[in-house]
Amino acid sequence: MNFLKYTLLSAGLFLAMSLSTAFAQGNEQQKAEYKIGDNWYGLPDAKIFQEDYDGPPVVGNHITKLPNVAPLEEGNQTHDIRMDIVAQEVEVAPDIRYKAWTFGGSVPGPVIHVRQGDKINFTMKNRSHEKVSVSQPAKGGSMFLEQLSNNNMQKPKAVAQPMMHSMDFHAGTVAANDKWQNVPPGMSIQFEWIANYPGVYIYHCGTPPVLQHMSMGQYGVVIVSPKEGYPTDEQVDKEFAVVQSEFYLKQKQTEEDSSLYEEGGEKPTSLYELDYDAAMKKQPTIVAFNGHQNAMMDNPLKVKKGDRVRLYMLNVGPTDVASTHVIGAIFDRVWYEGNIQNEWRGMQTVLLGASNGAVLEFIVPENGHYVLVDHEMADAEKGAKGLIVTENESK
Numbered sequence: 302m303n304f305l306k307y308t309l310l311s312a313g314l315f316l317a318m319s320l321s322t323a324f325a326q327g328n329e330q331q332k333a334e335y336k337i338g339d340n341w342y343g344l345p346d347a348k349i350f351q352e353d354y355d356g357p358p359v360v361g362n363h364i365t366k367l368p369n370v371a372p373l374e375e376g377n378q379t380h381d382i383r384m385d386i387v388a389q390e391v392e393v394a395p396d397i398r399y400k401a402w403t404f405g406g407s408v409p410g411p412v413i414h415v416r417q418g419d420k421i422n423f424t425m426k427n428r429s430h431e432k433v434s435v436s437q438p439a440k441g442g443s444m445f446l447e448q449l450s451n452n453n454m455q456k457p458k459a460v461a462q463p464m465m466h467s468m469d470f471h472a473g474t475v476a477a478n479d480k481w482q483n484v485p486p487g488m489s490i491q492f493e494w495i496a497n498y499p500g501v502y503i504y505h506c507g508t509p510p511v512l513q514h515m516s517m518g519q520y521g522v523v524i525v526s527p528k529e530g531y532p533t534d535e536q537v538d539k540e541f542a543v544v545q546s547e548f549y550l551k552q553k554q555t556e557e558d559s560s561l562y563e564e565g566g567e568k569p570t571s572l573y574e575l576d577y578d579a580a581m582k583k584q585p586t587i588v589a590f591n592g593h594q595n596a597m598m599d600n601p602l603k604v605k606k607g608d609r610v611r612l613y614m615l616n617v618g619p620t621d622v623a624s625t626h627v628i629g630a631i632f633d634r635v636w637y638e639g640n641i642q643n644e645w646r647g648m649q650t651v652l653l654g655a656s657n658g659a660v661l662e663f664i665v666p667e668n669g670h671y672v673l674v675d676h677e678m679a680d681a682e683k684g685a686k687g688l689i690v691t692e693n694e695s696k
């Protein structure tokens with residue numbers, strides 16, 4: 302009887318062990334990378350951890366400030382990218398400043414350029430509780446920080462705004478509850494994603510209410526160049542990235558803040574804050590290209606007569622659509638969302654919903670001024686205007 306008991310017990314134990322091994326293997330298999338067609342899926346779980354990091358908030362190659370786009374080397378590679386969350390008081394129109402929540406120190410955040418098939422090893426520390434300066438290029442930091450310190454219409458001042466945040470790369474195909482999870486102030490996240498599809502993608506904070514986090518400035522663009530390139534790569538003379546976004550702001554009621562006063566001056570500058578009611582009503586105060594009402598008016602994109610110009614265009618929203626047009630030009634080629642399968646020709650205007658992107662190309666017909674506009678004229682009046690000028694023309 303005892304023997305029978307022992308045998309049954311052993312068999313039971315063995316069965317339980319076998320089952321748990323099979324289950325573990327099943328889990329392993331679920332987590333292992335796998336391929337469907339040319340695309341990779343199934344990446345390791347995100348890691349949330351504490352790190353003693355106070356270095357440059359943006360690190361990595363091929364990361365630039367709008368409207369610059371970094372060139373890529375041949376072939377696929379793994380990109381080690383760091384983009385920390387920092388809060389900065391920024392100017393988004395003459396005399397309009399607010400305390401923004403940012404990726405990397407500007408609104409929009411940095412331009413990330415990768416190639417289809419590349420792996421991105423991404424690290425992000427939520428430093429919203431620290432005052433992190435981005436006005437000096439930092440040693441070991443990306444090209445973005447150098448460009449930011451050279452010409453920065455936003456004139457950022459480091460501020461502390463502790464808040465939970467997250468990162469959602471539309472260019473990644475992952476379990477959102479894992480990779481895009483919330484990161485508390487002082488904590489870091491690390492995860493991988495693979496650029497399976499070419500395109501012009503938004504990245505943004507996905508922490509609810511997303512309307513609030515995006516309206517505060519947490520978004521940017523990832524350009525994933527097709528593996529085989531665009532058919533016109535050889536003919537393109539100039540390329541720029543342009544990001545359209547809305548700001549919902551109202552004048553701040555309390556004016557006790559010392560940052561209201563210009564350094565050494567008497568004149569108070571106007572500090573604004575998020576107008577969430579206006580955001581809910583879809584009534585933007587400012588609609589801007591590249592983060593400032595005058596970004597492209599004061600610093601026009603420089604081209605030459607006969608150039609084939611490529612714009613990597615993203616409409617962030619967070620809520621409005623963009624009817625993108627260049628006055629005096631026709632988009633000779635359009636790749637909607639930046640995918641070469643989605644080709645249009647001879648477009649006067651390209652409609653971009655919130656979070657849609659496109660590659661837009663046109664020929665500069667003659668010397669002169671060309672204005673990129675959101676042809677929804679109320680949005681153009683609110684700032685969605687940008688100059689493209691031939692080099693021999695002054696503004």
Ligand SMILES: [Cu+2]
Pocket residue numbers: 402465466467506507508514519
């Ligand atoms: Cu956020």
